[in-house]
Amino acid sequence: MSVLVLVEQLDGRVKDATLATLTAAAKLGDVVALVAGSGDAAVQAADAVSKVAGVSKVLLANDPAYANLLAENVAALVVPLMADHDAFLANATSIGKNVAPRVAALLDVMQVSDIVAVESADTFVRPIYAGNAVATVQSSDAKKVITVRATGFEKAATEGGSASVEPVTAPGDQGKSRFVGAETQESARPELTSAAVIVSGGRALGSEEQFHALIEPLADKLGAAIGASRAAVDAGFAPNDYQVGQTGKIVAPDVYVAVGISGAIQHLAGMKDSKTIIAINKDEDAPIFQVADVGLVGDLFQILPELTEKL
Amino acid sequence: MKLLVPVKRVLDYNVKPRVKADGSGVDLANVKMSMNPFDEIAVEEAIRLKEKGVATEVVVVSIGEPKAQDTLRTALAMGADRAILITSDVRPEPLGVAKLLAKVVEEEQPQLVILGKQAIDDDNNQTGQMLAALLGWGQGTFASKLEVAGDTANVTREVDGGLETVALPLPAIVTTDLRLNEPRYASLPNIMKAKSKPLAQKTPADYGVDLSPRISVLKVEEPAKRAAGVKVDSVDALVDKIKSLGVIA
Numbered sequence: 128m129s130v131l132v133l134v135e136q137l138d139g140r141v142k143d144a145t146l147a148t149l150t151a152a153a154k155l156g157d158v159v160a161l162v163a164g165s166g167d168a169a170v171q172a173a174d175a176v177s178k179v180a181g182v183s184k185v186l187l188a189n190d191p192a193y194a195n196l197l198a199e200n201v202a203a204l205v206v207p208l209m210a211d212h213d214a215f216l217a218n219a220t221s222i223g224k225n226v227a228p229r230v231a232a233l234l235d236v237m238q239v240s241d242i243v244a245v246e247s248a249d250t251f252v253r254p255i256y257a258g259n260a261v262a263t264v265q266s267s268d269a270k271k272v273i274t275v276r277a278t279g280f281e282k283a284a285t286e287g288g289s290a291s292v293e294p295v296t297a298p299g300d301q302g303k304s305r306f307v308g309a310e311t312q313e314s315a316r317p318e319l320t321s322a323a324v325i326v327s328g329g330r331a332l333g334s335e336e337q338f339h340a341l342i343e344p345l346a347d348k349l350g351a352a353i354g355a356s357r358a359a360v361d362a363g364f365a366p367n368d369y370q371v372g373q374t375g376k377i378v379a380p381d382v383y384v385a386v387g388i389s390g391a392i393q394h395l396a397g398m399k400d401s402k403t404i405i406a407i408n409k410d411e412d413a414p415i416f417q418v419a420d421v422g423l424v425g426d427l428f429q430i431l432p433e434l435t436e437k438l
Numbered sequence: 439m440k441l442l443v444p445v446k447r448v449l450d451y452n453v454k455p456r457v458k459a460d461g462s463g464v465d466l467a468n469v470k471m472s473m474n475p476f477d478e479i480a481v482e483e484a485i486r487l488k489e490k491g492v493a494t495e496v497v498v499v500s501i502g503e504p505k506a507q508d509t510l511r512t513a514l515a516m517g518a519d520r521a522i523l524i525t526s527d528v529r530p531e532p533l534g535v536a537k538l539l540a541k542v543v544e545e546e547q548p549q550l551v552i553l554g555k556q557a558i559d560d561d562n563n564q565t566g567q568m569l570a571a572l573l574g575w576g577q578g579t580f581a582s583k584l585e586v587a588g589d590t591a592n593v594t595r596e597v598d599g600g601l602e603t604v605a606l607p608l609p610a611i612v613t614t615d616l617r618l619n620e621p622r623y624a625s626l627p628n629i630m631k632a633k634s635k636p637l638a639q640k641t642p643a644d645y646g647v648d649l650s651p652r653i654s655v656l657k658v659e660e661p662a663k664r665a666a667g668v669k670v671d672s673v674d675a676l677v678d679k680i681k682s683l684g685v686i687a
Contacts, residue, residue: 197604198567199576221597225579228532228567237533237652240562250656255560256455260464263656303576304604307592311599320598324685349685357616367582367617368600373561374616376598382685392454399664403683405676411669420667421679433673438680 128156128248131186131212133205135196135222136164139171141179143321144218146282148275152216153181153283154245155271159212160290161186163201163297165194173292180287190297196222199303202229208295209234214271219377220320223274231272238272239264243279257373257396277320278379278400312366319369322352324382327371327398330358331387331409331427338364341431342386348438354378354398356388372397387427390415407431439586439608441484441493442548443518444539445477445500447509448559461657464559473509476554478516479614482621483584484552485517492586493550495519499542501526501535507637514632515624521637526649534642534649536568541645543573548609550591555580555613566613576606580615 130152135142152158160182162173166189173187186208192200205226209215215230217223219241231238243261244252250265251273319325326346332338338359346353355365357372371378373396383401388394390406390413398404399418406419407427416422423430449455450470458465473481487493498513499522500506510521524538543551556563570577578584578593582601585592591606596615606612624632642649670676 195602198570198579202571221580221595224563225567225577228564229571229577231564232533232536232568232571235533237531238562238564239653240564254661255658256449256464257558257561258661259455260457260658261661262658265654265656266652267654268652302607303574304578304606304610307603307605309597309600309602311601349680361617366600367596368598373558374556382680382683399661404664404667405680407676416667416669418664418667420664421676422667422669423671423673423676424669430673430676434676437673437677 128213129211130155130158130214130216131205131208132158132160133201133217133223133226134160134162134172134176135218135220136162136168136172139168139175141172141175141285143282143318144220144277146179146285147277147280148216148218149179149181149283150280151242151245151275155214155248158182159184159186161188161205161208163188163193163196163204165189165191175285177290177292178286178288180284182288182290185290185292186295187292188295188297190299192297192300195306196226197304197306198225198229199301201226202233203298203301205230206233209270214273216273216275219274219276227272227274234270234272236268236270236272237266238274239266240274241276242273243276257393258399259392276377278377312368316346317350317352319352319354320376320378322380324349324351325354325378325380326351326384326386327354327356327388328359328365328386329356329388330362332359332364335364341427344435345384345431348435356394385415385419386431388415389413390418439493439550440495440497440546440548441487442543442546442551443480443484443496443498443513444551444553444565445481445498445509445513446474446557447471447500447502447506448474448557451475451558457658457660461659463655463658471505473512474554474557476556476614478621479616479618480552480554481513481516481518482619483614486619487586488517497522497546497548499524499539501530501538510637511632512624514635515629516622520635522640523637524640524642526642528649528651530649531651531653532562532564532568533652534647535565536572537647538642538645539569540572541647550586550608550610550612552612552614555615566611570611575610577611578604578606579613581612582615582617584612584618
């Protein structure tokens with residue numbers, strides 16, 4: 128089986144989520160990586176992914192139309208390529224979730240979303256109901272379209288491969304949407320979805336100022352990424368890209384520190400696969416303690432400064 | 439301008455799903471069902487566009503069991519103008535839903551279809567994108583802000599790195615994220631009024647769409663439970679625990 132994987136990159140570096148998707152793809156068959164992008168970054172990314180273990184070929188579509196991976200343009204690129212492949216895999220990220228269903232519908236395929244395991248060439252495991260149930264599903268479509276949840280798969284090694292890079296014809300801009308701009312946070316911290324340690328704050332922090340004043344020093348001490356509950360994001364304490372949960376980011380770090388987060392099922396859905404969960408909350412009956420490996424009941428406004436100082 | 443808003447009846451947001459003992463799925467017998475929360479946001483956004491004078495009519499549509507009529511009545515009570523119920527014995531998949539919706543779009547000719555980004559039961563996150571593909575329209579998914587200016591929709595999207603804005607020529611598809619708006623509660627008089635708003639009943643056969651599933655669910659299980667943890671009673675004890683994990687030097 129030949130598997131086409133949509134690569135996500137940032138400044139020429141292959142994203143961790145893509146490395147996990149490449150691992151999932153290798154369980155299905157021969158892996159062909161598709162880099163759609165614009166300019167030097169795309170060329171660098173193609174070069175980088177050609178070295179990833181298990182990649183047999185890299186296709187490079189270098190065109191300004193792919194600078195922001197607009198779904199309309201990327202789907203128009205992928206669909207004709209799928210004549211030569213049996214499966215299309217994308218990350219279950221905001222890019223993959225936007226592109227893959229468009230590809231699936233154009234191929235008349237029912238997509239399998241958010242897989243966490245590959246059982247066989249047509250059978251996959253995926254969480255449903257915010258992770259409160261796990262379904263094993265079998266696809267009867269001749270071609271498969273799949274999005275992959277990064278926390279379910281190891282990252283492929285970035286060395287060891289020596290795939291050829293081939294340019295592909297780019298159908299270009301489809302004129303169905305136009306990228307206007309982005310507001311993204313530049314941060315020196317590790318990326319939330321691939322960080323080894325995450326410190327996450329909830330509504331109990333009380334304000335944006337206190338969120339910064341208490342969460343950041345602890346995150347600095349632990350070299351951690353910062354996350355937040357939906358309640359904290361809705362209250363304006365933290366930006367939307369911090370949100371961990373069913374509809375935010377799904378994370379599985381080595382250590383997840385939940386501060387002032389009660390643990391709504393929608394939040395737990397995003398972090399309960401973390402290796403070790405540490406919870407600090409003043410309510411000893413908070414549901415977060417049901418999933419926490421280590422819990423401390425108390426006032427976070429006293430605990431956090433003391434903890435940060437003593438670490 | 440006409441707006442179309444598809445809505446889905448799902449297990450209520452606050453009900454903890456229970457996996458059936460035979461592993462065939464989640465138990466939906468005698469539990470509270472409600473409108474998918476993202477769809478509620480979509481209905482609210484459509485009504486606000488009508489209140490602003492951008493839209494003239496809001497049509498809601500649901501595909502599924504006959505009881506989805508309750509969900510449509512909720513949308514009508516919020517302020518939608520009329521409803522279409524397409525009843526199906528088969529539990530439709532997003533691809534089938536998108537095909538049916540494409541036919542409804544052909545008939546109704548809306549300029550904008552606003553959908554929830556995902557239903558909280560199957561968490562598929564597909565229908566809006568699939569509908570956009572089948573219609574050949576632009577798609578603004580995971581919207582946290584929507585502005586319609588002339589024949590363009592400007593959609594601010596929640597993406598992994600922050601926010602991103604795209605401009606879509608109309609007609610177009612928008613899918614809603616959590617922070618687009620806060621849906622209103624229907625008032626009692628409006629709930630009463632909704633009972634007399636028009637609701638058309640259809641079947642997939644009326645549209646010539648085959649809903650046969652492509653994916654079969656082999657089994658549904660409870661997720662692995664985490665082992666019970668320990669509570670520590672002081673910051674010092676917590677510091678020791680964290681140090682023992684080896685995450686800091």
